[in-house]
Amino acid sequence: MAADKMILLDCYVSMFGMRVRIALAEKGIRYHYKEENLANKSQLLLQMNPVHKKVPVLIHNGKPISESLIIVQYIDELWHDKNPLMPSDPYQRAQARFWGDYIDKKIYDPGRRIWTTKGQEQEKAKKEFIEILKILEGELGDKPYYGGEEFGYVDVALVPFYSWFYAFEICGNFKIETDCPKLIAWAKRCMERETVAKSIGDPHRIYDFVVLMKKRLGIE
Amino acid sequence: MANNDVKLIGAWTSPYVMRAQIALNLKSIKYEFLAEKTGSKSELLLKSNPVHKKIPVLIHDDKPICESLVIVQYIDEVWSSGPSILPSDPYDRAIARFWAAYLDDKWFPAIKGIGMAKEEEARKAAIEQVRQGLAYLEEEFVKSSSKGKDFFGGDKIGYLDIAFGCFLGWLRVTEKMNNMKFLDEIKTPNLFKWAEKFCADDSVKDVMPDTDKLLEFAKILIAKIRAPQN
Numbered sequence: 230m231a232a233d234k235m236i237l238l239d240c241y242v243s244m245f246g247m248r249v250r251i252a253l254a255e256k257g258i259r260y261h262y263k264e265e266n267l268a269n270k271s272q273l274l275l276q277m278n279p280v281h282k283k284v285p286v287l288i289h290n291g292k293p294i295s296e297s298l299i300i301v302q303y304i305d306e307l308w309h310d311k312n313p314l315m316p317s318d319p320y321q322r323a324q325a326r327f328w329g330d331y332i333d334k335k336i337y338d339p340g341r342r343i344w345t346t347k348g349q350e351q352e353k354a355k356k357e358f359i360e361i362l363k364i365l366e367g368e369l370g371d372k373p374y375y376g377g378e379e380f381g382y383v384d385v386a387l388v389p390f391y392s393w394f395y396a397f398e399i400c401g402n403f404k405i406e407t408d409c410p411k412l413i414a415w416a417k418r419c420m421e422r423e424t425v426a427k428s429i430g431d432p433h434r435i436y437d438f439v440v441l442m443k444k445r446l447g448i449e
Numbered sequence: 450m451a452n453n454d455v456k457l458i459g460a461w462t463s464p465y466v467m468r469a470q471i472a473l474n475l476k477s478i479k480y481e482f483l484a485e486k487t488g489s490k491s492e493l494l495l496k497s498n499p500v501h502k503k504i505p506v507l508i509h510d511d512k513p514i515c516e517s518l519v520i521v522q523y524i525d526e527v528w529s530s531g532p533s534i535l536p537s538d539p540y541d542r543a544i545a546r547f548w549a550a551y552l553d554d555k556w557f558p559a560i561k562g563i564g565m566a567k568e569e570e571a572r573k574a575a576i577e578q579v580r581q582g583l584a585y586l587e588e589e590f591v592k593s594s595s596k597g598k599d600f601f602g603g604d605k606i607g608y609l610d611i612a613f614g615c616f617l618g619w620l621r622v623t624e625k626m627n628n629m630k631f632l633d634e635i636k637t638p639n640l641f642k643w644a645e646k647f648c649a650d651d652s653v654k655d656v657m658p659d660t661d662k663l664l665e666f667a668k669i670l671i672a673k674i675r676a677p678q679n
Contacts, residue, residue, distance in 0.1 A: 319527045
């Protein structure tokens with residue numbers, strides 16, 4: 230596949246984009262990274278993802294694939310021999326897809342409300358957020374990764390959110406480790422993996438982004 | 450592979466449940482249908498899907514699988530000797546998954562939005578979203594099922610056919626309740642034909658609800674939702 234042309238339309242701070250970066254790194258795929266300004270979307274983005282106009286979009290030999298977990302599965306299926314991310318057993322695969330879907334549906338919104346709201350609304354968001362993390366912590370159990378002994382699909386789906394924890398904690402004035410120590414331990418374990426460490430955003434830069442966004446949105 | 454013990458917890462009104470039934474039918478798998486009563490959740494459901502507490506739940510050899518599209522993919526992978534449901538090409542698979550996700554995240558909520566909208570503006574926006582979605586899928590049908598094939602999946606029903614076709618009952622109910630046509634021979638000629646073929650397929654015809662029965666159910670449901678809370 231030496232002739233493959235891979236372009237990733239992404240945003241440094243996007244947890245969804247980070248998933249794709251990790252998957253590409255796991256497979257050792259070289260690609261051209263293009264940072265999008267979501268306040269001024271490129272023609273290429275609008276053309277490649279006209280339905281949602283969102284990042285990430287992977288463009289493989291001119292053909293676009295959108296939606297982060299769909300992209301991750303696509304990459305995993307094409308480069309199935311190297312560091313497989315999905316389990317091979319159908320029941321385990323169903324569990325992996327279920328939890329990927331759960332992460333997609335549940336985390337983003339309360340997380341966002343932690344930094345965009347104050348007072349009672351923020352307290353409610355924090356509570357919801359921790360409840361969801363506790364469910365995820367329960368699913369992890371005593372396994373080193375969601376994939377079991379090996380880093381896998383669900384780990385890829387979840388670990389990018391860890392880069393936003395610092396920003397959530399500062400904005401919400403709480404420490405996630407207090408309620409979810411096992412989850413934090415899992416995240417740190419994932420961070421020891423080079424592909425993860427180099428793919429996910431720096432928490433301080435993400436916090437700076439949040440501060441900027443709060444100013445723009447007029448939130449104290 | 451022997452059919453072993455296959456159960457499906459569901460309800461005749463749920464398009465998501467229908468997805469699982471169509472997939473099981475395509476693979477000729479015999480299963481026990483455990484019907485949930487409207488307005489209450491069985492012990493088995495709560496035990497099998499503690500996270501979402503929703504139907505459908507497939508129980509295969511006592512192991513639960515939840516989320517309709519996860520179930521369809523599971524059925525395809527376990528009973529691999531039957532006709533394939535997912536496309537074989539990875540890019541085609543990604544596209545089929547993309548549209549299935551679009552239908553779940555944007556399109557069907559808009560269908561529900563038409564019925565639930567409290568203001569005219571919201572209702573109009575929902576209607577527009579539904580029309581836009583059908584325009585996208587009309588275009589996708591032409592692109593993907595080239596050479597005059599019957600279904601998104603080609604000669605036979607595939608993943609996107611199942612993901613989309615399951616909503617036809619509720620789409621027709623919405624058309625009747627709002628006195629409008631969404632699927633029509635002029636604006637969406639390919640989808641119009643596709644819908645007829647889909648509903649006539651052996652794997653679908655016994656599980657697609659009768660539109661009038663579904664309409665009656667919808668009226669009762671809406672009345673309950675709109676009723677003042679005690």
